[in-house]
Amino acid sequence: MNELSIEVSIDDQRLEVLQDGRTIHTFPVSTAAKGVGCQYGSYRTPTGRFRIAEKIGDDAPTHTIFKGRAESGRWDGCPCDHDLVLTRILWLDGLEPSNQNTKDRYIYIHGTNHESKLGTPASWGCIRMAAEDIIQLSQLVEPGTLVTIHPPTQRTAKLIFFDCDSTLSTIEGIDELGRARGPEVFAKVEALTNAAMNGQIPIQEVFPKRMEIIRPDRVLCDAIADLYVKTITPGTESVIAKLKQAGWTPVILSGGFAPLILPLAKHLGIDHVEAVPLSFDDEGNYTGFDADYPTTRNGGKPEIIREWKDALLPERTIMVGDGISDLESRSETDLFVGYGGVVSREAVQAKADIWITHMGDLLERIEL
Known part of the structure; x- marks a missing residue:
C-alpha cells in the first residue's frame, strides 16, 4: 500500500x-x-x-x-x-x-x-x-x-498576566494621550478612565468616547510609548526576569493600546501582549481602534485568559492588576493579585486574593 x-x-x-x-x-x-x-x-x-x-x-x-x-x-x-x-x-x-x-x-x-x-x-x-x-x-x-x-495533554506552562497601566508602568496611557491634547481634553479623559476603573461606567462605553476626543496620531503614540518605558514601576524589571527564570510565561493583558505598550514589553523581555490595536493611515493619522477587541469591554480580560488556558493547559494562572477589569478575571485564575502601588482602589483590594503595594513583594507572596 x-x-x-x-x-x-x-x-x-x-x-x-x-x-x-x-x-x-x-x-x-x-x-x-x-x-x-x-x-x-x-x-x-x-x-x-x-x-x-x-x-x-x-x-x-x-x-x-x-x-x-x-x-x-x-x-x-x-x-x-x-x-x-x-x-x-x-x-x-x-x-x-x-x-x-x-x-x-x-x-x-x-x-x-x-x-x-x-x-x-x-x-x-x-x-x-x-x-x-x-x-x-x-x-x-x-x-x-x-x-x-x-492537541497538548501535558500541563507544563505557568501563566502570569499583568495589567499594564498603573501596574507595570506608573502612567495611564490614555490619560497621557489626553494630557498631550491640552488640559481640557485631559480632564475629560481622566474622569472617564477613573469612572471605568472604579466600575462606575462600562468600559465599552468609555472607549469610543475617549478615542473620539483624542484621535491620537502615530507621532503622539510613539511619544507615549517612550514614556511607558521611562515610568516602569519600581521592582518590575527584576520581578519579570525572576519569573521567567522560574519557568513562568508573562503576558501583558491590557485595555491600553498595543502600539504604545509593545516597546515596554520588549524592554521587559515579555513576548506576549494582549492589547487594543490602533490603525493609522499612510501619513500616520489616526483612523480608528479595534472596537471588537475583548479588552474594550467588560468581561474581555477573563475571555482572553480562557483562550490562553485552552491553548496551553497551564499548571497555574495568576493575574496582577489594579482595576475592576482586572478583578473580573479572578474567576479564570488560580490567584488574583491586586496591585495598589500606583492607585489604590478599595473595591479591588477588598476582593483580591493577595494585595501588594510594591511589585518586588510579588515573588514573596506567590509560589514560584
Missing part, C-alpha cells in the same frame, strides 16, 4: 512521517508559542486532521525566503527577530469544522531562521522545521498527504 501520513505532537514538539502506520522518520519542530487554537489572528497552531493542500519551492535553493509564497531572495544566516518562511512550504488545509479556516490562515509547515528554538513552542502558528528536514519531508510527501496535529 505504501501510504504516507504525518503526525505532529504538540507535547513532544515532534513531527513523524508514517508509512502504513509505522514511523519511518522523526523530526524536531516548533509549534506556536501561544499554544493551540483555530481562531483567525490568534497566532496559534490548529489541531485535528488536515491535508497538504500545496507544496511550494521544491526547486528553490536552501534558505530561500518566501513572501506571500513567492521567492524573495535568500537568508544570509544572520540572526534576526523576524519569523522568516524559508526553503520549502507545505500549505495545510483543515478537514474538520473547527479547523477548516486553516488554509485561509496561511498555516504552513516550513523552514525557519530560528532553528535553535526547534523542540520548543516558538512559532507564530505555523510548524517550523530545520532546512535539511523540510527538504527531506517535501521530497517524501505530495499534495493530499494526511496530517494529524495532536
Whole structure:
C-alpha cells in the first residue's frame, strides 16, 4: 500500500512521517508559542486532521525566503527577530469544522531562521522545521498527504498576566494621550478612565468616547510609548526576569493600546501582549481602534485568559492588576493579585486574593 501520513505532537514538539502506520522518520519542530487554537489572528497552531493542500519551492535553493509564497531572495544566516518562511512550504488545509479556516490562515509547515528554538513552542502558528528536514519531508510527501496535529495533554506552562497601566508602568496611557491634547481634553479623559476603573461606567462605553476626543496620531503614540518605558514601576524589571527564570510565561493583558505598550514589553523581555490595536493611515493619522477587541469591554480580560488556558493547559494562572477589569478575571485564575502601588482602589483590594503595594513583594507572596 505504501501510504504516507504525518503526525505532529504538540507535547513532544515532534513531527513523524508514517508509512502504513509505522514511523519511518522523526523530526524536531516548533509549534506556536501561544499554544493551540483555530481562531483567525490568534497566532496559534490548529489541531485535528488536515491535508497538504500545496507544496511550494521544491526547486528553490536552501534558505530561500518566501513572501506571500513567492521567492524573495535568500537568508544570509544572520540572526534576526523576524519569523522568516524559508526553503520549502507545505500549505495545510483543515478537514474538520473547527479547523477548516486553516488554509485561509496561511498555516504552513516550513523552514525557519530560528532553528535553535526547534523542540520548543516558538512559532507564530505555523510548524517550523530545520532546512535539511523540510527538504527531506517535501521530497517524501505530495499534495493530499494526511496530517494529524495532536492537541497538548501535558500541563507544563505557568501563566502570569499583568495589567499594564498603573501596574507595570506608573502612567495611564490614555490619560497621557489626553494630557498631550491640552488640559481640557485631559480632564475629560481622566474622569472617564477613573469612572471605568472604579466600575462606575462600562468600559465599552468609555472607549469610543475617549478615542473620539483624542484621535491620537502615530507621532503622539510613539511619544507615549517612550514614556511607558521611562515610568516602569519600581521592582518590575527584576520581578519579570525572576519569573521567567522560574519557568513562568508573562503576558501583558491590557485595555491600553498595543502600539504604545509593545516597546515596554520588549524592554521587559515579555513576548506576549494582549492589547487594543490602533490603525493609522499612510501619513500616520489616526483612523480608528479595534472596537471588537475583548479588552474594550467588560468581561474581555477573563475571555482572553480562557483562550490562553485552552491553548496551553497551564499548571497555574495568576493575574496582577489594579482595576475592576482586572478583578473580573479572578474567576479564570488560580490567584488574583491586586496591585495598589500606583492607585489604590478599595473595591479591588477588598476582593483580591493577595494585595501588594510594591511589585518586588510579588515573588514573596506567590509560589514560584
